[in-house]
Amino acid sequence: MLCPPVLYLLWAAIAPLIIGQPARDYNPFASIFLLTGHIASSSEDDPRYAKTWADVPFVAYYIIFFSFLRQILAVNIANIIGQHYDIPKRKFERFGEQLHALFYFSITGSVGYVSLIFFLRYSMLIGTW
Numbered sequence: 001m002l003c004p005p006v007l008y009l010l011w012a013a014i015a016p017l018i019i020g021q022p023a024r025d026y027n028p029f030a031s032i033f034l035l036t037g038h039i040a041s042s043s044e045d046d047p048r049y050a051k052t053w054a055d056v057p058f059v060a061y062y063i064i065f066f067s068f069l070r071q072i073l074a075v076n077i078a079n080i081i082g083q084h085y086d087i088p089k090r091k092f093e094r095f096g097e098q099l100h101a102l103f104y105f106s107i108t109g110s111v112g113y114v115s116l117i118f119f120l121r122y123s124m125l126i127g128t129w
Contacts, residue, residue, distance in 0.1 A: 001068055004032040004061060032057050073100045 008029040015027075030036065031054035042048035074096030081099070082092050 001065060004029050008033070032061050034058075070100050073103055 008027055011027050011029055035049055036054040036058070037050040037052040039048040039050055074093075078096035078099045079092060081087075082095050087095055
């Protein structure tokens with residue numbers, strides 16, 4: 001899970017020492033966990049991205065990342081909380097799934113509300129509301 005970000009940071013730190021110039025233009029590990037395919041003609045206010053083959057490792061990395069996060073929440077964290085509150089062992093699996101659902105919906109719900117607020121503010125500023 002941490003290999004791509006660590007390799008990205010190492011490349012950013014070591015490449016300037018070897019090449020003699022900043023390595024922000026090209027980092028081979030960036031496409032694993034950062035968006036690529038930026039369309040140069042798009043404005044900075046509304047960036048656009050094209051589909052590229054670099055999307056394949058990007059999607060694969062995040063499939064693994066979110067599966068790992070779900071497993072950590074459902075097994076490790078739920079077991080610790082379940083043992084603390086004396087939940088029967090037979091209900092740990094269900095409790096883990098519910099903990100994951102709580103985490104998922106609280107995060108995505110918060111992002112939805114915040115993006116709605118920004119949308120409403122932006123649309124009122126430009127007068128399209």
